Amino acid sequence: QMVRRAPQVMVKIAKAPKGMRGISNNLSYISRDGQLDLEDQDGQVIQGKEAVADLKAEWQNGGVPIPQQSTKRDAFHLILSMPARTDPLAVQRAARVLAAREFSSYQYAMVLHTFETDPDPNPSRHPHVHLTVKTAGLDGIRLNPRKHDIQRWREGFAEALRDQGIDATTSSRLHRTTHERWTIRRAVDPITKAKQIDRRLRATPVPSVQREVMQNYERVMKALAGSAQGEDRQLAADLVRHFTGRSRVGEKDKGRSQERE
Numbered sequence: 001q002m003v004r005r006a007p008q009v010m011v012k013i014a015k016a017p018k019g020m021r022g023i024s025n026n027l028s029y030i031s032r033d034g035q036l037d038l039e040d041q042d043g044q045v046i047q048g049k050e051a052v053a054d055l056k057a058e059w060q061n062g063g064v065p066i067p068q069q070s071t072k073r074d075a076f077h078l079i080l081s082m083p084a085r086t087d088p089l090a091v092q093r094a095a096r097v098l099a100a101r102e103f104s105s106y107q108y109a110m111v112l113h114t115f116e117t118d119p120d121p122n123p124s125r126h127p128h129v130h131l132t133v134k135t136a137g138l139d140g141i142r143l144n145p146r147k148h149d150i151q152r153w154r155e156g157f158a159e160a161l162r163d164q165g166i167d168a169t170t171s172s173r174l175h176r177t178t179h180e181r182w183t184i185r186r187a188v189d190p191i192t193k194a195k196q197i198d199r200r201l202r203a204t205p206v207p208s209v210q211r212e213v214m215q216n217y218e219r220v221m222k223a224l225a226g227s228a229q230g231e232d233r234q235l236a237a238d239l240v241r242h243f244t245g246r247s248r249v250g251e252k253d254k255g256r257s258q259e260r261e
Contacts, residue, residue, distance in 0.1 A: 006169040010081040011154045020060045025078055027052055030111050030130035035119050038109045059107060064136035074135050076143060080157055081128035086166060088114045088127035094160035095129035104144060107134040124207035
């Protein structure tokens with residue numbers, strides 16, 4: 001008996017426009033020169049060529065200004081796609097959820113392309129969303145995606161699709177062996193009162209044996225810490241320092257591997 005596999009999501013960075021000239025060409029391209037409606041980070045719909053021109057001016061002069069010519073990557077162009085016959089509105093809603101969660105402090109524009117609505121002479125049969133994000137965030141933090149970021153976006157897109165009732169998955173082994181949860185914590189700088197985003201990855205290892213061993217150690221350490229004997233309490237403190245040190249070493253090794261990516 002054949003087992004039906006869930007359709008795989010596709011999330012990729014198509015290009016990184018440089019300077020306002022590159023961004024202008026990109027926004028014209030994804031909107032098909034104003035023939036398709038764009039949607040910005042505030043949910044506003046940009047209709048028509050003149051409205052797209054106004055959006056370009058807003059990007060160039062708002063927040064961190066963008067020079068006409070530049071050697072920097074001033075935006076990132078993402079494509080989020082699903083196989084043919086997937087509900088295009090579900091793809092659009094899932095992309096909207098992902099963009100709001102991942103790029104809440106950035107200016108962005110997104111547009112849905114379908115075989116029926118795309119005026120291109122050779123439209124794709126795969127419903128997909130073009131998402132262009134301005135690199136400089138409103139909080140001053142520049143977007144600099146790495147491989148693990150793109151993988152997180154894939155997983156977030158697949159999750160958002162499943163919430164829309166669409167069967168979707170990613171093809172990464174990492175996704176099958178590690179469950180990653182991201183939390184976003186907003187902190188207010190007492191000096192600038194600027195919002196800063198602190199994303200901290202919490203990964204839950206799959207091996208149940210490792211969890212069971214650690215739980216046993218925790219029970220032992222609690223018992224020792226509550227002992228009336230000074231030697232027992234000292235041993236509990238030593239164990240805490242030991243496991244804390246191992247955790248820090250693991251985080252450092254993980255950081256080095258991410259830098260190599």
